[in-house]
Amino acid sequence: MSAVMISRKVRKWEKLPGKxxxxxxxxxxxxxxxxxFYLTLFLIxxxxxxxxxxxxxYLAVHLSAAIPVFAAVLFLFVMAMLLxxxxxxPGxxxxxxxxxxTFIEMEIEAANGNVPSGQRPPPRIRNIEINNQIVKLKYCYTCKIFRPPRASHCSICDNCVDRFDHHCPWVxxxxxxxxxxxxxxxxxxxSLLTIYIFTFDIVHVVMRSVEDGFLSALKETPGTYPFFFFVLVCFFTLWSVVGLTGFHTYLISLNQTTxxxxxxxxxxxxxxxxxxxxKNIFxxxxxxxxxxxxxRYGPRRCVLPQIFHVQKTTAPLIPNEHTPDDAKASIGVSAEQSCSPEDLPPSFIPPLASPETDAEASVAKDNSH
Known part of the structure; x- marks a missing residue:
């Protein structure tokens, strides 16, 4: 007679709501x-x-070997920041x-009082003071919290984000x-990489045009055919990315978000x-x-306690003197856990010791003395 237990590891981030x-x-x-995001990777x-x-x-031989080196450094930095x-x-x-x-709902109902039927309840807002300025904290009906200052709920990710700027599909x-x-x-x-590539694309074509002429350079040199692709991509990138960088530079100087x-x-x-x-740009x-x-506000990377499903057996769940030795070895809990106690969810309550166990422990302690 034995008890069969099936366990399953549950990661904390698997329990997070949102998208x-x-x-x-x-x-x-x-x-x-x-x-x-994959399109961004492909274009870059x-x-x-x-x-x-x-x-x-061509540029490394006829101009300088530092041109491809500096371009590679810029490219690696762009990819690192993107990833x-x-x-x-994001927070x-x-x-x-x-x-x-439930507690927050009770507080809100107690503060608003009884609202007559047919009337709209007052908005769920709390006022706090920051640098002698009144700031309103709005209630999120999805997350059931009063959002901190500058936080907002992203409709795409379905989560509240602290100091929410915007949701960027490009990243x-x-x-x-x-x-x-x-x-x-x-x-x-x-922006710097785009300007750098666009500039040296033009330099490349100009140098070849001086040698053989523009049309002959396009006909005889296969390396200049991507020039039109570069011009098209870099032209739109210059207007969009450089403009976006300038806009966020303006926001940073004012300490604002989008x-x-x-x-x-x-x-x-x-x-x-x-x-x-x-009141100071610097x-x-x-x-x-x-x-x-x-x-990070969310849970750390750890494993929650395993979930056990005990099947019905004829063996007693608590071993006694009449239980065979092979059954005693199969009875017990061997939960694998890599989390510290503070990482456990608030709803997790460890099993309490039974009165019989406490009595046996006290008797053993007295006998030791």
Whole structure:
């Protein structure tokens, strides 16, 4: 007679609500819609591959060998910032537990009082003061929390993000408190790489045109055929990426987010000023770009306690003197767990010891003395 137990490892990020996907043991966090992100990778890698394959050999010989080296450094930095932005947690706020949501609902009902039938209940807002400025905290009906200042709910990822800037499909992730600086460095470095490639594409064609003429250079040199592709891609990239970098540089100098700028949260109407601005461009840039690295709000990468399903058997669940030795060996709990106690969810309650176990422990302690 024995008890059969089946266990299953449950990762914490598998329990997270929302519409995010996780890879590499929870280290990579992205949105589910990643098609445009793959297009971004294709455009950057494809353009740079053509540049290194057709332009750099001629420029390295006839102009300088440092041209492809500097382009490679810029390319690697762009890819590092893109992947860092796309694969990181932007600052997703955890949702309220059922007990916390019930308590918040009771507080709201007690504060609003009895609302007569047919009348609209008052908005769920809390006011706090930041730098002598009243800031409203809005209630999220999905996450069941009062969102912190500057946080907003992303409809695509279905999560509240701290210091929410915007959801960028080009990077396949939200841009928030934890990855905004990497997003800005990505746009800035991509702008420099685009200008660099576009400039030396023109230099390449001009140098060949001086030698053989423009038309003969196009006919006799296969390496100049990608020129029109470069011009088309780089032209639109210059207007879009460089313009985006300039816009975010303006936002950083004012310590604003794209979401706040679109909504006009600190437009100056009704004497509402930005309480997060230091009234100094240098201080604002240092806070956004050189501030501390913020920890992840969501659960850390660990394994929750295993879930056991005990099948009905004829063997007693508690061994006694009449239980065979082979049955005693199969009875018990051997839960594999790699989490520390503080990592466990609040709803996890460890099994309490039975009175018989406590009595036996006390008797053994007395006998030892």
């Amino acid at each position: 995010n996907t996780f890879c590499c043991d929870g280290r990579v966090m992205m949105a589910r819609q990643k098609g445009v 890698i494809g353009t740079c591959a053509l540049f290194f394959g057709f332009e750099c050999p 860092r932005t796309s694969f990181s947690d 997703v706020l955890p949702r309220a537990l059922p007990e916390e949501a 396949g992730n939200c841009v928030g408190k934890r990855n905004y600086r990497y997003f800005y460095l990505f746009t800035l470095s991509l 979401n706040e700028d679109i909504k006009g949260s600190w437009s100056g109407k009704n004497r509402v000023q930005n309480p997060y601005s230091h 201080k604002n840039c240092c806070e956004v770009l050189c501030g501390p690295a913020y920890p």
